[in-house]
Amino acid sequence: SLGHTLKGCFIDGILYGDTSLVGINQISTEIPSEFKLYQNYPNPFNPVTKIQYALPENADVKLTVYDVLGKEVETLVDKIQTAGYYEAEWNAADYPSGVYYYKLSAGDYSETKKMVLIK
Numbered sequence: 410s411l412g413h414t415l416k417g418c419f420i421d422g423i424l425y426g427d428t429s430l431v432g433i434n435q436i437s438t439e440i441p442s443e444f445k446l447y448q449n450y451p452n453p454f455n456p457v458t459k460i461q462y463a464l465p466e467n468a469d470v471k472l473t474v475y476d477v478l479g480k481e482v483e484t485l486v487d488k489i490q491t492a493g494y495y496e497a498e499w500n501a502a503d504y505p506s507g508v509y510y511y512k513l514s515a516g517d518y519s520e521t522k523k524m525v526l527i528k
Contacts, residue, residue, distance in 0.1 A: 433495060433498075435495055441464065444464060444465060444513075444518035444520075445463040448524075454524065460498075460511055461495065462497075464495070466492050466516070468490060468515035472487075472511065473485070475509065475510045476504075506528045510523055
């Protein structure tokens with residue numbers, strides 16, 4: 410049988426271990442004063458870009474990428490995260506050049522920014 414490793418899990422809402430997906434890093438445990446979505450970098454990019462955001466409190470976080478027509482193309486984050494600063498990576502190798510939007514939703518906060526993929 411193949412070996413499987415459980416890196417982390419939630420039990421009764423408490424996080425044990427590490428549930429982070431590849432490409433999502435907590436970059437600081439310092440607590441921000443407000444929710445914030447930062448401009449991606451590099452921008453324009455090809456094919457990988459990084460998106461940073463700040464959570465002043467624990468929140469159910471969703472970070473989604475949309476194409477220029479508003480169609481959802483990828484969900485980068487969809488989980489509860491603790492307060493802190495985070496960085497998510499988007500690899501757009503499978504997508505055509507053009508304008509994309511990324512939206513952070515966390516609690517009552519929501520913000521959308523624009524990014525440009527140039528191949």
